[in-house]
Amino acid sequence: MIDFIARRLIAIIPVLAVVAIFVFLMLRLTPGDPAAVIAGDNATSDQIADIRTKLGLDEPIWTQFAIWIGNVLQGNFGESFFFKKTVAELIAQRVEPTLALAICTLVFAVSLSVPIGVMAAYRQGSLLDRAVMGFSVLGFSVPGFVIGYCLIYVFAIELGWLPVQGYVRIGVNFWQFLERMVLPSLTLSVGFIALISRITRASVLEVLNEDYIRTARAKGLSNRVVLMRHALRNAAVPILTVIGLGIAILIGGAVVTESVFGLPGLGRLTVEAVLSRDFPTIQTVILLFSVVYVVVNLLIDISYTLFDPRIRY
Amino acid sequence: MKKVMKRTLAAMVAGAILSSAGPVLAQGKVVKFVQNGNLTILDPIWTTAYVTRNHGYFVYDTLFAQDENNVVKPQMVDKYEVSADKTVWTFTLRDGLEWHDGKPVTSEDCIASIKRWGARDSMGQKLMDFVKEFKEVSPKTFQMVLKEPYGLVLDSLGKPSSQVPFMMPKRVADTDPFKQIDSQIGSGPFIYVNAESKPGEKHVYAKNTKYKPRAEPASGLAGGKVVKVDRVEIIEMPDPQQQVNAIAAGEIDVIEQPPHDLIPILKKEKGVTLYNWNPLGHQFIFRMNWLQPPFNNPKIREAALLSIRQEDYLKATVGEPEFYKVCTAAFICGTPNAVNAPGDLFVKPNFEKSKALLKEAGYDGTPIVLLQSTTLPVLTNTAPVTKALLEQGGFKVDMQSMDWQTVVTRRTNKGPVSQGGWNLFHTFSVAADILNPISTSYMVANGDKAWFGWPNDPEMEKLRDAYAKETDPVKNKELAAAVQARALQTAQYGWIGQWYGPGAMRSNISGWLKAPVPVMWNIEKK
Numbered sequence: 001m002i003d004f005i006a007r008r009l010i011a012i013i014p015v016l017a018v019v020a021i022f023v024f025l026m027l028r029l030t031p032g033d034p035a036a037v038i039a040g041d042n043a044t045s046d047q048i049a050d051i052r053t054k055l056g057l058d059e060p061i062w063t064q065f066a067i068w069i070g071n072v073l074q075g076n077f078g079e080s081f082f083f084k085k086t087v088a089e090l091i092a093q094r095v096e097p098t099l100a101l102a103i104c105t106l107v108f109a110v111s112l113s114v115p116i117g118v119m120a121a122y123r124q125g126s127l128l129d130r131a132v133m134g135f136s137v138l139g140f141s142v143p144g145f146v147i148g149y150c151l152i153y154v155f156a157i158e159l160g161w162l163p164v165q166g167y168v169r170i171g172v173n174f175w176q177f178l179e180r181m182v183l184p185s186l187t188l189s190v191g192f193i194a195l196i197s198r199i200t201r202a203s204v205l206e207v208l209n210e211d212y213i214r215t216a217r218a219k220g221l222s223n224r225v226v227l228m229r230h231a232l233r234n235a236a237v238p239i240l241t242v243i244g245l246g247i248a249i250l251i252g253g254a255v256v257t258e259s260v261f262g263l264p265g266l267g268r269l270t271v272e273a274v275l276s277r278d279f280p281t282i283q284t285v286i287l288l289f290s291v292v293y294v295v296v297n298l299l300i301d302i303s304y305t306l307f308d309p310r311i312r313y
Numbered sequence: 314m315k316k317v318m319k320r321t322l323a324a325m326v327a328g329a330i331l332s333s334a335g336p337v338l339a340q341g342k343v344v345k346f347v348q349n350g351n352l353t354i355l356d357p358i359w360t361t362a363y364v365t366r367n368h369g370y371f372v373y374d375t376l377f378a379q380d381e382n383n384v385v386k387p388q389m390v391d392k393y394e395v396s397a398d399k400t401v402w403t404f405t406l407r408d409g410l411e412w413h414d415g416k417p418v419t420s421e422d423c424i425a426s427i428k429r430w431g432a433r434d435s436m437g438q439k440l441m442d443f444v445k446e447f448k449e450v451s452p453k454t455f456q457m458v459l460k461e462p463y464g465l466v467l468d469s470l471g472k473p474s475s476q477v478p479f480m481m482p483k484r485v486a487d488t489d490p491f492k493q494i495d496s497q498i499g500s501g502p503f504i505y506v507n508a509e510s511k512p513g514e515k516h517v518y519a520k521n522t523k524y525k526p527r528a529e530p531a532s533g534l535a536g537g538k539v540v541k542v543d544r545v546e547i548i549e550m551p552d553p554q555q556q557v558n559a560i561a562a563g564e565i566d567v568i569e570q571p572p573h574d575l576i577p578i579l580k581k582e583k584g585v586t587l588y589n590w591n592p593l594g595h596q597f598i599f600r601m602n603w604l605q606p607p608f609n610n611p612k613i614r615e616a617a618l619l620s621i622r623q624e625d626y627l628k629a630t631v632g633e634p635e636f637y638k639v640c641t642a643a644f645i646c647g648t649p650n651a652v653n654a655p656g657d658l659f660v661k662p663n664f665e666k667s668k669a670l671l672k673e674a675g676y677d678g679t680p681i682v683l684l685q686s687t688t689l690p691v692l693t694n695t696a697p698v699t700k701a702l703l704e705q706g707g708f709k710v711d712m713q714s715m716d717w718q719t720v721v722t723r724r725t726n727k728g729p730v731s732q733g734g735w736n737l738f739h740t741f742s743v744a745a746d747i748l749n750p751i752s753t754s755y756m757v758a759n760g761d762k763a764w765f766g767w768p769n770d771p772e773m774e775k776l777r778d779a780y781a782k783e784t785d786p787v788k789n790k791e792l793a794a795a796v797q798a799r800a801l802q803t804a805q806y807g808w809i810g811q812w813y814g815p816g817a818m819r820s821n822i823s824g825w826l827k828a829p830v831p832v833m834w835n836i837e838k839k
Contacts, residue, residue: 031715031719031722031723031733032716032718032719032722033721033722033725036718036721036722036724036725037718037721037722038354038359038360039360039361040360040361040362040475041361041721041740041742043361044435044754044762044763044764045725045727045761045765045767046762047433048725050491051491054489054491054492082353082354083353083354083512084354084355084356084493084495085512090512093511093512093513093514094513149554152555152558156558156562157558157561157562160562163562163564164555164558164559164562164564165550165555165558165559165564166548166559166564167514259551259552260552260555261555262548262549262550262551262552262555262559264511264513264514264549268513268551269513271551272351272353272513272551275688275716275718276353276718277718277722
């Protein structure tokens with residue numbers, strides 16, 4: 001197991017190297033000059049050229065890459081072109097809302113979608129099953145921002161139960177923090193619930209036709225025990241896989257959800273950085289997202305061993 | 314290497330802890346204000362971004378300022394004198410001016426601030442061309458010695474919009490003008506609360522209790538800057554629809570300028586008032602590239618201007634007639650330098666004459682590359698209108714859509730369109746930035762050093778110089794008219810309509826001053 005983890009951790013290095021090169025080149029090859037953005041609308045070409053020199057953007061692209069990657073290897077992610085802060089500081093300021101949103105969404109989505117997926121499988125063809133399937137199609141089809149605006153209209157504007165937007169840090173006021181997490185988490189959960197419940201249903205359905213389930217029933221075990229201990233446990237591997245893959249959906253969704261709900265998280269930082277061509281920030285955030293994605297999927301791989309004793313690393 | 318990694322890790326952990334457990338201070342009356350865009354840069358000399366200019370007015374003060382009638386009045390200056398030959402200007406600062414760290418504001422601070430601003434701002438650069446030297450007479454008095462008389466000394470020091478000559482402590486103002494300052498210490502009516510401000514979330518400004526306002530009532534950007542709330546928080550909220558939802562729910566107090574398509578919703582909202590705080594408004598600009606064909610040919614540029622109908626642009630972008638004005642004056646209708654363009658220019662297009670000019674000029678039908686910005690809502694519809702009008706006038710147009718940041722990059726390219734260049738793009742200016750031939754960067758015609766489009770017209774530069782040197786207001790008006798006439802004669806650029814963007818405020822907010830900049834002094838919250 002330790003060998004496996006070590007190998008997987010070492011495998012992160014080439015992944016990150018590819019991501020770093022790709023992101024760096026993409027940013028330099030796409031149109032948009034941070035110096036022109038910084039200089040503003042009244043600046044002349046000479047002023048923009050001066051700013052470009054100060055930022056080191058007039059150096060050859062490979063020199064720029066060598067400087068950046070050299071600094072990254074020393075743990076220095078550079079300074080934002082715009083914020084007059086190090087990228088590390090910026091990310092530290094923005095990580096809490098995104099982490100809170102991701103955790104709330106995951107907890108909410110998993111705790112709802114797994115039971116309804118299991119129930120839909122158990123009652124295949126019933127009204128509940130059709131409702132779950134219908135919801136899944138809807139959840140996949142409707143864009144997150146539309147769901148967000150609908151929820152805001154109903155729960156914040158019409159009913160006035162929850163705030164429209166904003167974020168209160170957990171250490172400042174826990175209740176206000178929760179209030180402001182409900183609608184964004186719900187919004188981001190919808191697609192996730194649709195995905196997990198559908199996969200759960202399919203996996204459990206497959207398992208329910210296995211001989212050992214029939215045996216368990218013949219032994220007189222209750223439906224709850226059959227479903228939860230035998231069926232769900234054996235169906236867990238594909239469900240976990242989808243949750244792991246869904247982290248990408250979560251990251252992508254956070255970008256939109258944070259913008260709609262005014263959450264000052266990493267998703268919005270990414271959008272702001274892309275729009276202003278803040279290269280150091282974009283590069284670091286993308287690297288961070290890549291690390292998160294790889295590490296979460298490593299954890300998912302490790303967790304397979306808990307559910308399926310046949311899996312050994 | 315380990316040290317750097319440790320430092321980075323420590324910064325991230327400390328940042329996370331501090332940002333999650335910030336103290337809630339006694340807040341009193343707080344105004345929550347949403348601007349048109351995120352405030353990322355805090356140096357108002359380093360960038361021309363309007364959100365940064367607004368930040369500047371919170372934190373810094375100015376030597377002079379424009380009142381609501383656009384007359385320049387002393388602000389930090391108590392009194393000033395000009396020598397008989399108009400080459401020595403002596404400024405004496407008011408008593409009791411001090412920086413937020415308690416140190417007094419001195420002449421050397423002001424001299425350093427003017428020099429830094431003069432290195433970056435177009436009007437400042439022009440002023441500095443005339444400055445021979447600065448002399449520090451006493452801690453409160455300094456002199457600006459000119460090489461020859463300059464008519465725009467007060468207009469320059471009282472310039473209301475980007476870049477504003479804000480006064481900073483010398484140690485801050487000595488920063489390289491092309492590097493950002495790293496201190497927010499000013500002498501303005503608000504103090505920037507760095508510990509509570511989080512870029513991308515909010516910026517906090519506390520009332521500067523030691524600030525000594527002028528005795529006169531507040532008027533525009535001039536007069537007594539009396540702060541009537543305890544603090545103002547700029548809330549970063551990028552989505553305009555959410556801004557409207559938030560003000561309707563009472564979660565924010567003021568929106569700087571909601572998009573025009575959301576104004577009908579705000580009009581129906583009880584508890585929300587629309588307020589046109591910037592009576593001069595803004596002006597749309599039609600900018601051609603003089604360096605590349607076909608607009609390197611003056612007849613083809615003239616043909617393009619003949620195809621313009623301002624009202625088409627204004628209807629397509631603003632919509633409601635109460636928020637726009639057809640105005641054929643380059644220097645903004647309702648201001649001293651305003652003169653209407655001759656005949657029906659910009660009001661009624663003359664497509665036949667445009668086609669005739671194109672034929673005469675030998676236009677070969679090569680498509681005009683028109684850059685369309687799709688991310689600034691107020692600009693998005695200008696390019697399609699231009700495409701339609703120019704095509705009626707005999708042009709072929711290749712409209713290329715892109716985000717605004719790509720437009721601002723692409724427009725710096727002086728090369729041919731085959732190498733990523735361009736022929737035409739649109740922008741807009743706050744009217745206060747373009748009230749005379751010197752502050753209007755579109756009028757500069759010194760070739761490579763001019764604003765994008767790079768017009769080269771020595772005659773125009775002579776007229777602008779004459780305006781700069783003239784100190785008689787009557788003659789200045791005549792020269793401004795001559796500058797506008799020359800711009801039309803060479804088809805230097807087009808001005809395609811004046812428009813207004815009202816702000817929105819909760820009904821318990823009052824005292825928002827009419828000025829070219831949204832300022833938060835004088836505002837009351839009941």
